[in-house]
Amino acid sequence: MLERVPLLEKDLADYEGVAGADTVERIRALAEPLRGARILHVNATAYGGGVAELLATHVPLLRSLGIEAEWQVIHGSDEFFAVTKAVHNALQGADVPWNHDMQKVYLEKVLDNALLLEDSWDYVVVHDPQPAALLTFVGYSGVNRPGTHWIWRCHIDLTDARADIWEFFLPHVEQYDASVWTMPEFVPASLGTERVVVAPPCIDPLSVKNLDLHDPFVTEICKQYGIDTTRPIMCQVSRYDPWKDPVGVIEAFRIVRDEVPDAQLVLAGSMATDDPECFRVWEQVEEARGQDRDIHLLSNIQQVGNVQINAFQRAADVVVQKSLREGFGLTVAEGLWKGRPVIGGRAGGIELQIRDGLDGYLVDSVESCARRTIELLANPDRADEMGMAGKEHVRQNFLSTRELEDWVRLFGSLAG
Ligand code: UDP
Numbered sequence: 001m002l003e004r005v006p007l008l009e010k011d012l013a014d015y016e017g018v019a020g021a022d023t024v025e026r027i028r029a030l031a032e033p034l035r036g037a038r039i040l041h042v043n044a045t046a047y048g049g050g051v052a053e054l055l056a057t058h059v060p061l062l063r064s065l066g067i068e069a070e071w072q073v074i075h076g077s078d079e080f081f082a083v084t085k086a087v088h089n090a091l092q093g094a095d096v097p098w099n100h101d102m103q104k105v106y107l108e109k110v111l112d113n114a115l116l117l118e119d120s121w122d123y124v125v126v127h128d129p130q131p132a133a134l135l136t137f138v139g140y141s142g143v144n145r146p147g148t149h150w151i152w153r154c155h156i157d158l159t160d161a162r163a164d165i166w167e168f169f170l171p172h173v174e175q176y177d178a179s180v181w182t183m184p185e186f187v188p189a190s191l192g193t194e195r196v197v198v199a200p201p202c203i204d205p206l207s208v209k210n211l212d213l214h215d216p217f218v219t220e221i222c223k224q225y226g227i228d229t230t231r232p233i234m235c236q237v238s239r240y241d242p243w244k245d246p247v248g249v250i251e252a253f254r255i256v257r258d259e260v261p262d263a264q265l266v267l268a269g270s271m272a273t274d275d276p277e278c279f280r281v282w283e284q285v286e287e288a289r290g291q292d293r294d295i296h297l298l299s300n301i302q303q304v305g306n307v308q309i310n311a312f313q314r315a316a317d318v319v320v321q322k323s324l325r326e327g328f329g330l331t332v333a334e335g336l337w338k339g340r341p342v343i344g345g346r347a348g349g350i351e352l353q354i355r356d357g358l359d360g361y362l363v364d365s366v367e368s369c370a371r372r373t374i375e376l377l378a379n380p381d382r383a384d385e386m387g388m389a390g391k392e393h394v395r396q397n398f399l400s401t402r403e404l405e406d407w408v409r410l411f412g413s414l415a416g
Pocket residue numbers: 048049050051053209237238239268269270271299300304305306309328329330331332334
């Protein structure tokens with residue numbers, strides 16, 4: 001059996017207060033025919049990154065609708081994850097080597113995982129390229145009975161995908177009954193799955209990461225990490241990944257500090273188990289920081305967990321997500337939900353979330369990131385206004401209940 005991820009319980013009724021009783025009622029009615037259905041989600045990591053974040057809420061909410069939902073993760077190896085990270089980068093437009101040996105490492109490991117799949121499922125949702133070829137091999141494990149609906153959820157922006165690598169994946173993903181995407185622009189024209197659905201990710205307003213926190217608690221947590229909440233704070237929360245441009249954020253911060261000398265930068269990033277690049281990027285970021293005591297470089301290794309991320313985002317005067325490429329960027333919705341303005345790189349799903357000049361700003365360079373930060377630090381009322389507009393935008397479009405409804409509709413339409 002694949003590794004099963006243990007989950008907390010969640011009750012959809014608790015979301016009435018934030019999403020509205022009508023929404024909850026509508027989802028319940030839509031899900032009624034799915035009662036007792038068996039749904040399996042499969043991805044590559046139980047911790048670190050947006051997909052793990054999403055499934056930790058989505059699967060318990062499916063259960064609260066009377067659905068037998070499970071989340072399992074594939075097992076990999078250093079070699080496998082090095083290949084899948086190269087694939088991830090190439091699908092976002094980077095130049096990486098791609099050869100027969102890499103393809104063999106990939107396919108053999110996915111075959112191993114396919115043989116570990118057990119039980120029978122009404123729906124199997126496979127996330128991202130790492131396990132994408134499961135369906136090709138699953139016939140050998142006996143799991144693929146007639147009537148199982150297979151869905152591929154692609155969280156990546158494929159607009160600039162390397163053609164040869166995408167062509168390698170295409171025959172594997174074309175076998176799925178449906179594919180789900182964050183934005184219509186991400187869907188390659190060559191994809192021939194029967195159903196293509198656009199359903200952007202969402203944040204859980206009741207998770208420890210997004211719950212309301214009292215100011216003294218926020219101050220206390222920040223203090224434990226040497227962050228002074230009486231001074232201006234710029235904050236980016238992200239995996240240590242080149243596409244998140246943490247070094248660019250440090251460069252922007254240095255320009256900001258020339259004009260706002262007491263400013264601090266908080267960079268908090270987790271080390272994901274399926275991401276072999278993070279330690280290398282961490283070292284680059286450490287080097288860029290040098291001896292600068294106003295740059296707080298933090299990770300899960302220093303016990304930075306959900307509550308700390310929540311506190312840092314709340315304490316921030318400006319939240320930054322200066323990505324160069326981004327599937328969605330949950331951290332943007334997280335920052336906006338806390339009533340903070342967000343400055344984001346003009347990339348992928350960030351453009352869905354930040355209405356430029358309304359909830360924050362979209363930027364294309366280190367300089368514009370710095371200029372916009374300086375502007376917001378000088379105008380705290382404007383910053384608060386933008387944060388509040390952003391919070392409402394997230395309430396309308398990017399809460400877990402919206403995503404749950406999209407998925408329940410898709411499951412229902414595949415059954416019918
Ligand atoms: N995250 C976290 N701790 C960290 C860094 C990131 O919990 O140190 C979370 C972050 O709050 C967000 C998710 O990981 O919920 C990152 O998702 P996003 O979509 O922004 O980026 P991805 O990592 O999927 O590319």
